[in-house]
Amino acid sequence: MKLLITGSNGLLGQKIVDLCLAKHLEFLATSSGANRNSKCPDQAYEALDITDEQNIQTVLKGYAPTHVIHTAAMTNVDQCELHPEACDLVNRQAVLMLAKCCQRLGIHFQLLSTDFVFDGLAGPYAESDQPNPLSVYARSKVEGENIVQQLDGLSYSIVRTIIVYGKGEQLSRSNLILWAKEALEKGDPLQIVDDQFRAPTWADDLAWACVRICELNEQGIFHIAGPQTLSIYQIVERIAAFYGLPMQQVSKLSSSTLQQPAKRPPHTGFILDKARAVLGYEPHTLEQTLALL
Numbered sequence: 001m002k003l004l005i006t007g008s009n010g011l012l013g014q015k016i017v018d019l020c021l022a023k024h025l026e027f028l029a030t031s032s033g034a035n036r037n038s039k040c041p042d043q044a045y046e047a048l049d050i051t052d053e054q055n056i057q058t059v060l061k062g063y064a065p066t067h068v069i070h071t072a073a074m075t076n077v078d079q080c081e082l083h084p085e086a087c088d089l090v091n092r093q094a095v096l097m098l099a100k101c102c103q104r105l106g107i108h109f110q111l112l113s114t115d116f117v118f119d120g121l122a123g124p125y126a127e128s129d130q131p132n133p134l135s136v137y138a139r140s141k142v143e144g145e146n147i148v149q150q151l152d153g154l155s156y157s158i159v160r161t162i163i164v165y166g167k168g169e170q171l172s173r174s175n176l177i178l179w180a181k182e183a184l185e186k187g188d189p190l191q192i193v194d195d196q197f198r199a200p201t202w203a204d205d206l207a208w209a210c211v212r213i214c215e216l217n218e219q220g221i222f223h224i225a226g227p228q229t230l231s232i233y234q235i236v237e238r239i240a241a242f243y244g245l246p247m248q249q250v251s252k253l254s255s256s257t258l259q260q261p262a263k264r265p266p267h268t269g270f271i272l273d274k275a276r277a278v279l280g281y282e283p284h285t286l287e288q289t290l291a292l293l
């Protein structure tokens with residue numbers, strides 16, 4: 001197995017690089033611009049802008065991987081809503097270019113997707129449930145999924161996940177758990193929604209599942225998330241309880257009062273039966289990972 005990772009400067013990309021190094025797997029890490037992960041050796045890194053078709057072809061032909069794990073994306077949901085053309089370029093057109101190149105070269109293509117493909121009215125969701133996206137970001141991810149499912153003869157997997165958290169180096173954005181921990185430590189006043197339910201996912205667990213799917217040469221959709229579906233408020237409560245931090249400055253908020261550009265699904269969470277049975281996936285609980293953070 002020879003892995004090519006896109007978005008290796010991102011949180012998941014960095015965790016996949018860590019895992020490849022720990023398991024002595026052959027890999028090429030790619031992201032736009034310079035390598036920002038000091039653990040990733042420079043000889044295992046190449047700049048790759050996934051919106052540049054020529055760049056895709058040169059790098060994929062040159063390295064000739066057996067599997068591409070495609071983590072790179074425009075991941076800020078509100079930015080996608082405000083800049084739909086940029087979102088379409090990175091989350092749909094780039095997937096089309098990458099997946100077609102993989103199809104031609106006989107490479108397995110793994111696409112990272114999201115719980116936001118669902119409308120959140122009937123969570124937790126199984127892989128066979130019908131998507132109904134509510135935002136520009138979510139629609140771009142569904143379109144990406146449709147592309148890989150419809151390309152003739154393409155070997156593919158789709159890994160949907162939910163609120164990914166963990167520590168990385170020089171990330172371009174934070175994540176809910178780290179942000180909440182820091183804000184609680186500072187005693188900042190916080191208003192937290194209590195009507196959106198999610199299953200936060202430890203980035204190392206997700207990286208393990210992505211690589212495991214490649215090792216087993218599995219095909220199709222996999223739901224990979226944490227084992228507990230909680231409201232965002234409950235998540236913050238648990239972080240405070242774990243670290244012994246006060247909750248006095250934290251108040252509850254309804255999503256309807258938030259002026260966010262992109263609509264969010266109220267209740268997601270995943271049924272993990274397939275991942276457990278096929279991959280042997282056993283995710284950490286929030287508390288287990290807070291001890292590791």
Ligand SMILES: NC(=O)c1ccc[n+]([C@@H]2O[C@H](COP(=O)([O-])OP(=O)(O)OC[C@H]3O[C@@H](n4cnc5c(N)ncnc54)[C@H](OP(=O)(O)O)[C@@H]3O)[C@@H](O)[C@H]2O)c1
Pocket residue numbers: 006007008009010011012013031032033048049050051070071072073074075090112113114115160161162163164165171172173
């Ligand atoms: N994080 C979550 O909560 C979450 C939830 C559900 C699904 N997902 C999906 O899981 C995947 C990984 O998420 P993540 O948290 O690791 O995301 P992330 O930390 O935002 O990383 C995404 C990476 O993609 C890179 N990228 C953006 N545009 C690019 C381009 N044109 N060419 C090459 N690289 C480009 C970014 O580069 P820069 O760092 O230079 O900007 C960044 O390093 C994404 O597909 C996301 O949609 C994430």
